[in-house]
Amino acid sequence: MPAKLSVNVNAIAMLRNRRDLPWPSVTGLGRIALAAGAHGLTVHPRPDQRHIRFSDVPEIRALIDDEFPKAEFNIEGYPTEDFLELVEKHQPEQVTLVPDDPSQATSDHGWDFAGQAGLLKPVVARLKKGGFRVSLFSDAEPAGMSAARDTGADRIELFTGPYGACFDDKAKAARELEKLAKTAEAALAAGLAVNAGHDLVVDNLPQLMKHIPTLAEVSIGHGLTADALEHGMAGTIRRYLKACGW
Ligand SMILES: CC(=O)[C@@H](O)[C@H](O)COP(=O)(O)O
Numbered sequence: 470m471p472a473k474l475s476v477n478v479n480a481i482a483m484l485r486n487r488r489d490l491p492w493p494s495v496t497g498l499g500r501i502a503l504a505a506g507a508h509g510l511t512v513h514p515r516p517d518q519r520h521i522r523f524s525d526v527p528e529i530r531a532l533i534d535d536e537f538p539k540a541e542f543n544i545e546g547y548p549t550e551d552f553l554e555l556v557e558k559h560q561p562e563q564v565t566l567v568p569d570d571p572s573q574a575t576s577d578h579g580w581d582f583a584g585q586a587g588l589l590k591p592v593v594a595r596l597k598k599g600g601f602r603v604s605l606f607s608d609a610e611p612a613g614m615s616a617a618r619d620t621g622a623d624r625i626e627l628f629t630g631p632y633g634a635c636f637d638d639k640a641k642a643a644r645e646l647e648k649l650a651k652t653a654e655a656a657l658a659a660g661l662a663v664n665a666g667h668d669l670v671v672d673n674l675p676q677l678m679k680h681i682p683t684l685a686e687v688s689i690g691h692g693l694t695a696d697a698l699e700h701g702m703a704g705t706i707r708r709y710l711k712a713c714g715w
């Protein structure tokens with residue numbers, strides 16, 4: 470089965486937040502995405518709420534529960550107490566932990582699984598006890614996968630930013646794909662399923678799928694939202710599903 474497509478609505482929220490007005494509607498566009506066949510929605514709340522606001526989270530939960538009960542809600546973020554309480558309150562199907570500093574413009578690296586085991590292990594245990602699937606944001610480093618597994622997580626999410634940045638350099642993109650594929654292989658061998666995300670677009674998805682046919686899920690926001698300005702959200706979802714192999 471091809472990788473499932475989870476639509477990250479952060480960029481839609483950012484556009485909305487330019488004014489004190491309720492459009493573009495995060496849940497409205499989420500509804501169009503799910504109706505067009507996307508498998509889930511992702512949000513990445515940050516402490517300053519510059520993209521998704523904490524108040525968006527219950528609305529997205531209700532959209533999925535009421536209208537798309539087979540879809541999944543994925544909440545990504547740094548595991549502060551506020552973040553953990555947010556996920557415990559709104560019960561996403563998946564929690565993706567990302568080592569972001571609050572001042573970061575966007576996510577730009579994965580966890581140091583061995584070095585940050587002391588932070589990750591109790592958090593993962595708490596989330597697993599709460600019944601959540603837990604995924605950990607990961608650089609393309611195969612050697613880190615046994616330490617990733619030892620945290621107790623279910624999945625890793627491969628950070629594909631460096632691959633996405635190679636849109637004009639095929640040789641460099643091939644080297645990044647090789648590293649991502651080796652990391653996915655090591656993760657699977659360690660018993661972890663593999664997601665991927667960051668700067669994925671229609672043009673770079675087919676090669677990613679070819680190199681990592683075992684990917685469980687991709688979460689895509691920035692490029693997909695840009696595409697939706699041109700093609701409309703429903704048309705964009707059809708383009709992205711096709712690029713994933715559906
Ligand atoms: C972990 C990851 O790669 C995404 O969640 C990304 O951080 C999107 O967040 P922003 O839309 O806030 O950049």
Ligand SMILES: NCC(=O)COP(=O)(O)O
Nearest residue numbers: 477666667668688690691
């Ligand atoms: N986990 C990655 C994600 O949700 C979206 O990242 P991007 O497509 O906005 O770069």
